[in-house]
Amino acid sequence: MRRAIxxxxxxxxxxxxxxxxxxxxxxxxxxxxxxxxxPDKQPFFSIEDRRQMLQEVLRSIAHGKxxxxxxxxxxxxxxxxxxxxxxxxxRGIRAISDYEYELQMALMNRRLEPSIETVFMMPAxxxxxxxxxxxxxxxxxxxxxxxxxxxxVEARMKDKVAKG
Ligand code: PNS
Numbered sequence: 001m002r003r004a005i006x007x008x009x010x011x012x013x014x015x016x017x018x019x020x021x022x023x024x025x026x027x028x029x030x031x032x033x034x035x036x037x038x039p040d041k042q043p044f045f046s047i048e049d050r051r052q053m054l055q056e057v058l059r060s061i062a063h064g065k066x067x068x069x070x071x072x073x074x075x076x077x078x079x080x081x082x083x084x085x086x087x088x089x090x091r092g093i094r095a096i097s098d099y100e101y102e103l104q105m106a107l108m109n110r111r112l113e114p115s116i117e118t119v120f121m122m123p124a125x126x127x128x129x130x131x132x133x134x135x136x137x138x139x140x141x142x143x144x145x146x147x148x149x150x151x152x153v154e155a156r157m158k159d160k161v162a163k164g
Contacts, residue, residue: 004028004088004119005081007073010035010050011043012153014135016127018061020092023121025066032084033058035072044136047072049156057150078113086116093120094128 004024010017010033024031035050045053054070073080081089089109091102106118123130130148139145140161145154 001030002028002088003030003032003084003086004090005032005034005077005084005086006090007034007036007077007080009038009041009043009132010054011045011132012050012135012149012157013054013057014127014130014132014149014153015147016092016094016123016130018057018150019123019127020090020121021058021068022061022063023123024090024119025063025068027119028066028088028090030067030069031090032069032071032086034077034080035070036077037072037074045156045160049160053153053156056152060150076112078109078116081116082113089116089118091118091120092123094123094131 004027006021006024008017021031021033033054035047035054037047043050051070051072058068058070077089089106091106093099093102102120106120109116109118135145135148138148139154139157145157
C-alpha cells in the first residue's frame with residue numbers, strides 16, 4: 001500500500017493539478033490532496049470552499065483503483081506526512097523555474113524527515129504555464145479560463161465575485 005501526499009494551496013485547483021493527480025494515480029494506491037492552511041496569506045477561496053471544489057472535481061478524473069482523499073493541514077508538511085503514514089510527497093514541476101524552489105523544499109523536507117521521498121512529476125505540456133496565481137489574475141482582469149480550470153471552479157469564481 002503506497003500512500004502519497006499531494007500538498008498545495010489549491011487556491012483554486014487547476015487542470016494542471018488534476019493532471020498531476022491522474023499521473024500520480026499510476027504510481028500510488030492512495031493520494032491525499034492536502035490543502036495548506038496558511039494564516040499569513042489572504043486566500044481567494046476559504047479552505048472549506050477549496051476542499052469542496054476539490055472533492056467535486058476529483059470525481060471526474062481517471063483515478064483507476066487509486067483512492068483520493070482531500071484534507072487540510074497546518075504546520076510542517078513532513079510532520080503531517082508522517083502522521084498520515086505516507087511514503088512520499090508529490091509535487092508538480094512545470095518548468096525549470098519551478099525546479100530551484102522545489103529542490104530546496106524537497107531537500108529541506110528530506111533533512112527534516114529522511115523516510116519520506118519527494119516525487120516530482122511533469123504535467124502535460126498544455127498545462128506547463130498554468131498556475132493558480134495566473135488563473136486568478138486572468139480571471140480578475142476579465143480573461144477566459146476555459147481549459148485552465150474545471151468549469152465548476154470558473155463558475156464558483158464568478159459566483160464569488162458576483163456576491164462580493
Ligand atoms: O501550492 P503551493 O503554494 O506551491 O504549495 C506549497 C507547499 C504547501 C507545498 C509548502 O508551502 C509547504 O509544504 N508548506 C508547509 C510548511 C512546511 O512544511 N515548510 C517547510 C517546507 S521546506
